[in-house]
Amino acid sequence: MPLSVNQPPYKIPEYSLTGDLLAFLTCGLQYRLHNRNSLPPSKPVQIWFGEFIHGVMEEAFLEWHQDSLKRKFPWRWDSEIREIELRINRRLKARGLNPPPRVFCPYDTNFSRPGLCPDPNHPHKLIASQRAEAAINTWGPHLFPLIDEAEVRLRGIRDMPDYQPRDRCNYYGITGVIDVISSVNLQNAPSGNLILHYLHQNSQLQNIIKRLSSPEYEIIIDYKGMRRPSSKDPSWEYHEWQILTYAWLRKRQHQSREVVAGIIFYINELAPSQEDMKELQNDVRNNATDVMPQGLDLQLIQDWEKNTFPPQLSTLFREQRSIRIIPVDKSRIQNALQEFDRVVRKIENSVLSEMNGNPITSSWYSNPLKRNCTTCDFKTFCRGANSQIEKSGGPYHPTVP
Ligand code: SF4
Numbered sequence: 001m002p003l004s005v006n007q008p009p010y011k012i013p014e015y016s017l018t019g020d021l022l023a024f025l026t027c028g029l030q031y032r033l034h035n036r037n038s039l040p041p042s043k044p045v046q047i048w049f050g051e052f053i054h055g056v057m058e059e060a061f062l063e064w065h066q067d068s069l070k071r072k073f074p075w076r077w078d079s080e081i082r083e084i085e086l087r088i089n090r091r092l093k094a095r096g097l098n099p100p101p102r103v104f105c106p107y108d109t110n111f112s113r114p115g116l117c118p119d120p121n122h123p124h125k126l127i128a129s130q131r132a133e134a135a136i137n138t139w140g141p142h143l144f145p146l147i148d149e150a151e152v153r154l155r156g157i158r159d160m161p162d163y164q165p166r167d168r169c170n171y172y173g174i175t176g177v178i179d180v181i182s183s184v185n186l187q188n189a190p191s192g193n194l195i196l197h198y199l200h201q202n203s204q205l206q207n208i209i210k211r212l213s214s215p216e217y218e219i220i221i222d223y224k225g226m227r228r229p230s231s232k233d234p235s236w237e238y239h240e241w242q243i244l245t246y247a248w249l250r251k252r253q254h255q256s257r258e259v260v261a262g263i264i265f266y267i268n269e270l271a272p273s274q275e276d277m278k279e280l281q282n283d284v285r286n287n288a289t290d291v292m293p294q295g296l297d298l299q300l301i302q303d304w305e306k307n308t309f310p311p312q313l314s315t316l317f318r319e320q321r322s323i324r325i326i327p328v329d330k331s332r333i334q335n336a337l338q339e340f341d342r343v344v345r346k347i348e349n350s351v352l353s354e355m356n357g358n359p360i361t362s363s364w365y366s367n368p369l370k371r372n373c374t375t376c377d378f379k380t381f382c383r384g385a386n387s388q389i390e391k392s393g394g395p396y397h398p399t400v401p
């Protein structure tokens with residue numbers, strides 16, 4: 001009697017929007033070595049700050065929601081924000097994410113040695129804390145009253161693009177987590193709300209809102225622990241695709257209302273570092289940003305000298321640079337989905353190539369840009385990185401951690 005053979009499990013490959021698709025777009029090889037091997041990066045500065053700011057904003061919202069005394073802004077850093085920061089830091093530590101030195105002071109007043117700080121006078125309001133304070137006090141008063149749901153997990157299924165019989169599956173799953181969903185009712189929208197003010201200034205969005213059949217609509221909010229990318233940088237477009245794909249996933253949930261826009265908060269813009277200033281100066285010189293400085297801000301940015309403290313830019317300018325509005329409509333969503341389909345196809349092709357016995361380095365594309373490679377754990381043996389860097393002063397050498 002012939003014995004039946006168990007079929008291999010039918011598994012749909014699943015892609016996270018940020019963890020897989022955006023990571024692959026940064027550098028395919030780095031994505032393969034880190035994410036697909038589940039190796040945590042050794043110097044996750046940006047990862048730490050991204051997680052930190054998400055945690056701080058979420059906790060701040062919960063406190064605002066539960067405690068009527070916290071409805072008054074601005075919050076004081078030492079007595080109202082610091083406790084939240086330390087709590088989030090403890091949570092991140094438990095997950096193996098330690099704050100990078102000179103970015104965050106992890107000590108309380110009882111710690112009598114300098115530790116990783118310049119002196120023992122803890123707590124120090126280092127750059128992560130300056131940004132957390134600015135984010136809560138700039139956007140908290142306007143954002144918190146609009147929040148409907150936080151940390152909304154989404155999942156959808158799409159046809160495998162250009163399906164071929166050798167593919168692992170004829171579908172793929174796409175997942176994402178929306179930081180915040182805000183719902184707005186046009187009939188009782190809070191007056192004097194800065195976020196609604198920025199939304200109403202966007203003419204494209206106004207046309208979308210005018211065509212709505214119901215007075216209620218939704219806005220997707222995403223916090224990014226980074227500066228506003230140059231409008232010539234590919235990530236400028238990638239962030240838009242991310243929001244539009246969230247909108248597509250959200251529309252498929254029963255309880256959703258019409259999603260009319262996404263808002264990205266680029267938190268670093270509220271308290272830029274020297275590195276952020278250097279890039280802002282370049283963007284302004286090359287006319288490569290959609291929010292250009294005027295008057296004194298322009299002068300301060302043009303005159304700023306590298307390796308000096310960033311100048312005090314106006315509140316309005318920092319606010320305008322930290323908020324990005326992305327109108328949502330059908331054709332833009334379709335375009336974003338097609339772009340991500342193409343990315344999935346490329347990842348699947350790389351997986352197939354590897355399954356056919358080709359080496360990793362020839363199966364996955366590499367993107368040896370200086371800003372990708374300098375923080376990459378694989379730069380010492382990555383041929384792409386070294387051939388690129390050789391042109392500008394020699395290969396990367398292994399260093400003692
Ligand atoms: S060193 Fe650069 S090119 Fe090589 S894997 Fe890392 S980011 Fe990609």
Ligand SMILES: [Zn+2]
Binds near residue numbers: 124
């Ligand atoms: Zn300190």
